[in-house]
Amino acid sequence: MGQRLASALIRRYQQGGGSRRYFNLECNFTPSCSEYTRQAILRFGVCRGIVLGWQRIRRCNNPDCVRRHPDPLPKEWP
Template sequence: MNQFVIQLIQLYKTLLSPLLPPACRFTPTCSEYAAQAFQEYGFFRATQLSIWRILRCNPLSQGFDDPLPPNTKGRN
């Protein structure tokens, strides 16, 4: 399931992202962060991390370097 989601993210980055103005205020970008989350964590935790990141990426946010938290429990 995670590989499918990663492929969807790659499809978004290839087809839709170039058509939109750069807006992500974080490093790595939200799509890169989500792809990393689905590589590192199980489906539900990766979904939770990705949604939380997207909610924080808005015009009121100053943005900053926000790497993926370390996975100390192994793949959930």
């Protein structure tokens, strides 16, 4: 239940414009930080997914990045 709710909230954020609309930023990675977090929550559960998402967001700190870098979700919990 918590996974579905968290996933739905992230989807709503994405459909509303995501980081471009709310923070005037574009993610440096592919998939985007919100999609990465959503996938992590669905794969590893809410708590672990949020931890992975937060770690990813902390790495996303280059506002002048011109090329997106691939950074897929790990297959297993690190």
